[in-house]
Amino acid sequence: MSARNIFTRPARLAAIAPYGWMVLFFLVPFGFVLKLSLSQVANAQPPYLPVFDLGAGWQALIAAVSALSLDNFRLLLSDQLYLLAGLRSLTVAATATVLLLLIGYPIAYAMSRLPRHWQPLAMILVIVPFWTSFLIRVYAWINILQHDGLLNQILLTLHIVSEPVVWLSTDTAMYIGMVYSYLPFMILPLYATLSKLDPALLEAAADLGSSPLQSFWRVTLPLSLPGVGAGALLCFIPLVGEFVIPDLLAGSDSLMIGQTLWLEFFTNRDWPVAAATAVMLLAILLLPLVIYDRFQRRQMVRS
Amino acid sequence: MTGRRFAAMSRFNIASLALGFAFLYLPIVILVIYSFNASQLVTVWGGWSLRWYTAFFNDEAMLAAAATSLRVAAVSATLAAVLGTLAALALVRGERFKGRTLFSGMLYAPLVMPEVITGLSLLLLFVALGAERGFWTVTIAHTTLTMCFVAVIVQSRLGSIDRSLEEAAMDLGCGPVKAFVAVTLPLIAPAIAAGWMLAFTLSLDDLVIASFTTGPGSATLPIRIYSEVRLGVKPEINAICALIIGAVTLAIVTASLAAKLSSRRGGNAAPM
Numbered sequence: 001m002s003a004r005n006i007f008t009r010p011a012r013l014a015a016i017a018p019y020g021w022m023v024l025f026f027l028v029p030f031g032f033v034l035k036l037s038l039s040q041v042a043n044a045q046p047p048y049l050p051v052f053d054l055g056a057g058w059q060a061l062i063a064a065v066s067a068l069s070l071d072n073f074r075l076l077l078s079d080q081l082y083l084l085a086g087l088r089s090l091t092v093a094a095t096a097t098v099l100l101l102l103i104g105y106p107i108a109y110a111m112s113r114l115p116r117h118w119q120p121l122a123m124i125l126v127i128v129p130f131w132t133s134f135l136i137r138v139y140a141w142i143n144i145l146q147h148d149g150l151l152n153q154i155l156l157t158l159h160i161v162s163e164p165v166v167w168l169s170t171d172t173a174m175y176i177g178m179v180y181s182y183l184p185f186m187i188l189p190l191y192a193t194l195s196k197l198d199p200a201l202l203e204a205a206a207d208l209g210s211s212p213l214q215s216f217w218r219v220t221l222p223l224s225l226p227g228v229g230a231g232a233l234l235c236f237i238p239l240v241g242e243f244v245i246p247d248l249l250a251g252s253d254s255l256m257i258g259q260t261l262w263l264e265f266f267t268n269r270d271w272p273v274a275a276a277t278a279v280m281l282l283a284i285l286l287l288p289l290v291i292y293d294r295f296q297r298r299q300m301v302r303s
Numbered sequence: 304m305t306g307r308r309f310a311a312m313s314r315f316n317i318a319s320l321a322l323g324f325a326f327l328y329l330p331i332v333i334l335v336i337y338s339f340n341a342s343q344l345v346t347v348w349g350g351w352s353l354r355w356y357t358a359f360f361n362d363e364a365m366l367a368a369a370a371t372s373l374r375v376a377a378v379s380a381t382l383a384a385v386l387g388t389l390a391a392l393a394l395v396r397g398e399r400f401k402g403r404t405l406f407s408g409m410l411y412a413p414l415v416m417p418e419v420i421t422g423l424s425l426l427l428l429f430v431a432l433g434a435e436r437g438f439w440t441v442t443i444a445h446t447t448l449t450m451c452f453v454a455v456i457v458q459s460r461l462g463s464i465d466r467s468l469e470e471a472a473m474d475l476g477c478g479p480v481k482a483f484v485a486v487t488l489p490l491i492a493p494a495i496a497a498g499w500m501l502a503f504t505l506s507l508d509d510l511v512i513a514s515f516t517t518g519p520g521s522a523t524l525p526i527r528i529y530s531e532v533r534l535g536v537k538p539e540i541n542a543i544c545a546l547i548i549g550a551v552t553l554a555i556v557t558a559s560l561a562a563k564l565s566s567r568r569g570g571n572a573a574p575m
Contacts, residue, residue, distance in 0.1 A: 010396075010479050010480060010483070011392050011393050011395075011396030011397040011398075012393060012397045012400050014389040014390075014392040014393045014396075014397070015389070015390070015392075015393030015397055015400065015406065017385075017386060017389055018386045018387070018389050018390035018393070018406075018410075018450065018454070019390075019393075019402070019406055021386055021446075021447070021450070022406070022409040022410065022447070023409070024428075025425065025428065025443060025444075025446075025447040026409050026412070026413060026421075026424075026447055027409060028428060029424030029425050029427060029428040030424055032424060032427035032428055032431055033420070033423060033424045033427060036427055103323070103326075106315070106316075106319035106323075107319050107320060107323035109316070109319070110315075110316035110317070110319045110320045110323075111320065113313065113316050114316075114320075122320070124555075124559065125324060125327075126327070128552070128555060129327045129328065129331065131501075131504050131551050131555060132331065132547070132548050132551050132552075133504075133507065133508040133525070133544070133547055133548075133551075134508050134510075135508065135510055135525050135528055135529060135532075136331075136334070136544040136547060136548065137330070137331070139334070139528070139532055139536075139540065139544060140330035140331055140333065140334040140544070141330055142532065142536055143330075143333065143334055143337060143536055143541070144330060144333060146536060148344075148347075150333060180326070180327075180330065183323075183326075183327065187323075233415070234415065237415040237416075237417070238415055238416075238417055238418075240417065241416075241417020241418070241419055241420060242417070243417075243418070243419055243511055244510060244511065244529075248532060248533070258417055258419045261419045261420075261423065262419060265423065265515075266514075271427075274423060275423065275427070278419070278420045278423050278424070281417060281419075281420060282420060285417075
């Protein structure tokens with residue numbers, strides 16, 4: 001028996017508690033969401049009809065299964081509100097991700113070009129805002145963007161505009177909030193790949209006569225693609241289901257899917273439709289995950 | 304020639320760094336400055352004052368919410384530190400075991416899962432179990448989310464530790480558990496501490512999951528702040544936010560100083 005194996009068994013025992021915890025509090029709850037999404041709303045507490053009760057026996061189970069309904073999903077697909085919310089979530093998340101890439105890449109790149117002993121400090125400076133509350137960061141922008149807020153005051157004093165601009169409750173405000181809140185998630189994976197890049201490759205490219213722009217385009221950028229993928233995914237997926245930022249910064253005329261879920265649950269108290277919305281959101285999110293998985297495997301095969 | 308090229312590049316780099324960090328920090332700095340504003344109107348500067356801090360310390364509902372949040376954060380971060388460390392151990396040292404893929408999937412998924420889904424699904428579980436919603440349901444929900452972050456942080460630290468140290472301890476007669484406690488645990492302690500801190504702040508910060516899983520009487524601070532913010536900007540909220548920012552900054556500075564100190568003593572600190 002090698003020394004490794006002696007470690008393996010206690011390590012496997014260590015898995016029991018977290019494994020059980022995650023199965024009970026992460027996996028099983030999805031079953032409840034799925035089950036609820038197939039049941040009917042009811043005027044009860046909790047406000048839905050039970051789909052089946054294992055205590056009621058086999059006969060009841062069969063009756064319950066035949067009563068399962070796809071009504072909630074039919075509603076989601078027929079009512080434009082939900083389709084529009086799904087579509088808006090995807091376009092908003094995609095736009096915000098592109099903005100994050102455009103803003104985060106130069107910062108991550110510059111960080112990787114800093115002298116070695118400055119880099120840990122720069123990394124801490126990127127991480128620190130991430131530790132301060134998410135809600136506070138969104139709230140800080142409400143302070144700045146509101147009607148008589150700092151931004152309008154500055155613009156008015158500099159005579160750039162003649163009357164206050166409406167910033168709050170617009171998509172612009174929402175995108176600012178998204179970029180601001182998710183920037184560390186984009187910068188860190190980008191920085192991680194860029195800082196591992198061998199400078200000798202760039203020197204070689206320069207020696208072979210390529211301009212800095214060319215070597216960036218043909219050497220740096222392709223080699224940093226794994227970081228781009230990781231950063232984009234890390235931002236895109238939570239952004240699709242984002243609730244707080246659009247709720248506080250965007251207007252209320254068009255909703256994202258996380259907002260409709262919240263609305264169905266807390267305002268309309270229609271738990272089954274909320275659950276169906278959650279299932280739809282999950283289905284939407286599986287697609288980018290599968291694409292990323294493919295992408296990563298291809299990278300692994302190549303290297 | 305090349306020298307000038309690189310100089311031009313670095314000017315661009317300096318500009319992106321300066322603008323980037325200004326973008327990251329200015330809104331927070333502005334928020335903190337406005338929290339000292341004497342004026343009733345948030346945006347009109349009326350001189351320096353601590354009146355909104357006094358207002359907060361006299362607001363009993365807010366204080367109760369803050370106390371709930373701190374309790375939830377402390378308990379859930381501690382549970383998460385234990386469970387997350389065990390999970391990291393299983394992933395790094397457990398080699399292949401049955402259901403390992405599912406296990407790591409379950410640990411990574413909550414990191415990117417939209418909070419509305421996590422919140423809703425946990426609520427449905429609590430309703431199905433007939434659990435009374437309140438302090439413990441929020442704490443369990445936060446533990447579930449934050450133990451995954453702890454697992455990731457501890458995992459990266461654990462992976463970089465030389466196993467021969469443990470093997471040497473065992474050659475000298477330690478059992479595997481004792482070798483772990485005596486040799487490895489002190490080495491990964493900074494990572495566990497960083498994980499605990501991250502779990503604590505994430506819990507303190509969470510609005511969505513807490514909204515789903517809390518019950519009457521245990522509103523957390525973000526829930527209270529959110530309901531106030533929806534009605535508009537209030538100077539008192541600025542003061543609360545400034546207090547939270549101050550506490551977090553203090554914690555980070557202390558942690559990085561402690562990490563520096565322990566690395567001077569010969570160990571090397573965790574990157575976070």
